[in-house]
Amino acid sequence: MNASTGHAQEPSFRESVDLMFNRAVAMMDLPPGLEEKIRVCNATYTVRFGVRLRGQIQTFTGYRSVHSEHMEPVKGGIRYASAVDQDEVEALAALMTYKCALVEAPFGGSKGGLCINPRDYEEHELELITRRFAYELAKRDLIHPSQNVPAPDMGTGEREMAWMADQYARMNTTDINAKACVTGKPLNAGGIAGRVEATGRGVQYALQEFFRHPEDIKMAGLTGKLDGKRVIVQGLGNVGYHAAKFLSEEDGSIITGIIERDGGIFNDDGLDVDAVHKWLGENGGVKGFSGGTYVENGAELLEKDCDILIPAALEGVINLSNAERVTAPLIIEAANGPVTAGADEVLRNKGTVIIPDMYANAGGVTVSYFEWVKNLSHIRFGRMQRRQEESRHQLVIDELERLDDAMGDRWSMTPDFKQKYLRGAGELELVRSGLDDTMRIAYQSMREVWHSRDDVTDLRMAAYLVAIGKVAASYRAKGL
Ligand SMILES: NC(=O)c1ccc[n+]([C@@H]2O[C@H](COP(=O)([O-])OP(=O)(O)OC[C@H]3O[C@@H](n4cnc5c(N)ncnc54)[C@H](O)[C@@H]3O)[C@@H](O)[C@H]2O)c1
Numbered sequence: 001m002n003a004s005t006g007h008a009q010e011p012s013f014r015e016s017v018d019l020m021f022n023r024a025v026a027m028m029d030l031p032p033g034l035e036e037k038i039r040v041c042n043a044t045y046t047v048r049f050g051v052r053l054r055g056q057i058q059t060f061t062g063y064r065s066v067h068s069e070h071m072e073p074v075k076g077g078i079r080y081a082s083a084v085d086q087d088e089v090e091a092l093a094a095l096m097t098y099k100c101a102l103v104e105a106p107f108g109g110s111k112g113g114l115c116i117n118p119r120d121y122e123e124h125e126l127e128l129i130t131r132r133f134a135y136e137l138a139k140r141d142l143i144h145p146s147q148n149v150p151a152p153d154m155g156t157g158e159r160e161m162a163w164m165a166d167q168y169a170r171m172n173t174t175d176i177n178a179k180a181c182v183t184g185k186p187l188n189a190g191g192i193a194g195r196v197e198a199t200g201r202g203v204q205y206a207l208q209e210f211f212r213h214p215e216d217i218k219m220a221g222l223t224g225k226l227d228g229k230r231v232i233v234q235g236l237g238n239v240g241y242h243a244a245k246f247l248s249e250e251d252g253s254i255i256t257g258i259i260e261r262d263g264g265i266f267n268d269d270g271l272d273v274d275a276v277h278k279w280l281g282e283n284g285g286v287k288g289f290s291g292g293t294y295v296e297n298g299a300e301l302l303e304k305d306c307d308i309l310i311p312a313a314l315e316g317v318i319n320l321s322n323a324e325r326v327t328a329p330l331i332i333e334a335a336n337g338p339v340t341a342g343a344d345e346v347l348r349n350k351g352t353v354i355i356p357d358m359y360a361n362a363g364g365v366t367v368s369y370f371e372w373v374k375n376l377s378h379i380r381f382g383r384m385q386r387r388q389e390e391s392r393h394q395l396v397i398d399e400l401e402r403l404d405d406a407m408g409d410r411w412s413m414t415p416d417f418k419q420k421y422l423r424g425a426g427e428l429e430l431v432r433s434g435l436d437d438t439m440r441i442a443y444q445s446m447r448e449v450w451h452s453r454d455d456v457t458d459l460r461m462a463a464y465l466v467a468i469g470k471v472a473a474s475y476r477a478k479g480l
Pocket of ligand 1: 315336337
């Protein structure tokens with residue numbers, strides 16, 4: 001039984017991830033026992049702690065699961081949601097192992113969760129709860145710069161990461177690397193430029209890379225580029241909002257549908273993503289937004305005609321009860337596990353191309369990796385190179401100025417260009433180009449397997465093969 005789909009014939013989230021894993025390892029030649037070692041979750045810690053709120057003690061339940069320690073520290077977000085359970089964090093921790101391997105972020109996989117609806121609490125209450133949860137994890141090295149490094153996920157963001165990092169630092173006053181215990185922190189608390197939007201940015205870069213390959217576009221039955229493509233997004237939170245915003249503002253895609261908790265809105269001419277986001281922030285739902293037609297059952301929009309479907313909210317939303325009716329030819333899994341193993345099979349049989357979660361939402365952990373490195377090196381990206389770059393750029397500017405004189409009225413260099421060029425690459429530019437490179441290289445590693453093996457018919461299978469191969473190589477090299 002799957003708790004998120006409520007469908008009796010569907011496996012749980014963790015079983016679903018395991019089924020996908022099993023499908024891939026069946027095609028690999030791993031030594032006996034190693035496949036089981038990689039698949040299982042090493043450990044899951046459950047904690048129950050009390051916090052005195054509104055005059056009485058409330059007890060909270062939290063988890064931190066460590067899937068694989070073939071590389072350390074292990075890494076993965078902490079989510080705040082009422083229905084989090086052990087099965088869910090173990091599934092998410094496993095996905096983190098494969099995701100990190102695929103994008104070559106040198107971490108094992110982990111994930112955490114706290115059973116809480118954050119909207120039920122005031123900010124100062126959330127701070128008390130978060131600090132206590134962080135204390136419980138940190139005293140067992142489940143928050144630690146070299147052991148286990150959390151990050152934001154559903155229901156958490158920069159604010160919660162800053163509280164957790166501060167809690168760790170208070171408990172470890174002599175640890176010079178304390179800031180590296182958590183990523184996704186605000187910029188003024190040791191964060192890195194571009195982390196907030198990194199996962200959504202990664203979804204955009206993943207789609208840009210997909211649309212650079214005519215053969216792949218054809219596999220999805222599409223033509224052309226991202227420009228003009230009709231996109232439906234589920235979940236306008238951190239990941240969904242940034243992906244939708246960048247795709248519509250920078251790639252010319254048209255966001256024709258947005259699905260939120262309280263229903264969905266659609267407009268075939270396109271929705272104004274920022275306006276919907278503002279409305280959602282002010283009203284807690286999409287109902288009443290004047291720029292689109294509202295439907296109470298938002299899940300209906302998962303089935304509506306579009307070119308690209310971006311589930312960016314929760315797991316299990318495309319399952320055996322609706323997969324047959326999902327018409328989008330291309331699905332990019334911005335959320336973790338939005339398509340169950342059963343639905344995956346239905347969609348594969350229909351020829352739907354799915355860009356899998358472990359790749360599609362890897363932008364977050366990639367930029368988290370940059371943040372962790374920045375914290376350990378104690379220097380902002382780009383700061384050391386600035387002087388050297390400036391002198392190199394000055395040579396180019398001198399040449400361009402000579403050209404400017406020689407061209408007379410036919411061409412002139414704008415002062416703006418000169419300023420921008422001389423400033424060189426700052427932290428944000430370095431983060432973006434590092435993320436873009438990562439998303440391109442990882443996509444190419446999957447597509448090479450996808451296109452070179454007759455028995456590999458989909459990108460998810462290719463992603464698992466690449467990722468498991470890397471984890472296995474790591475175990476082979478250093479032993480268990
Ligand atoms: N934040 C990250 O950096 C990150 C990184 C990798 C993967 N992810 C994955 O992306 C997904 C979304 O994470 P997020 O950080 O954007 O979370 P978030 O909390 O910022 O946003 C989630 C959004 O989904 C909406 N939502 C919740 N239930 C819904 C439902 N039943 N139908 C429609 N909308 C619903 C919420 O209202 C919210 O707007 C999760 O699966 C998460 O694991 C997040």
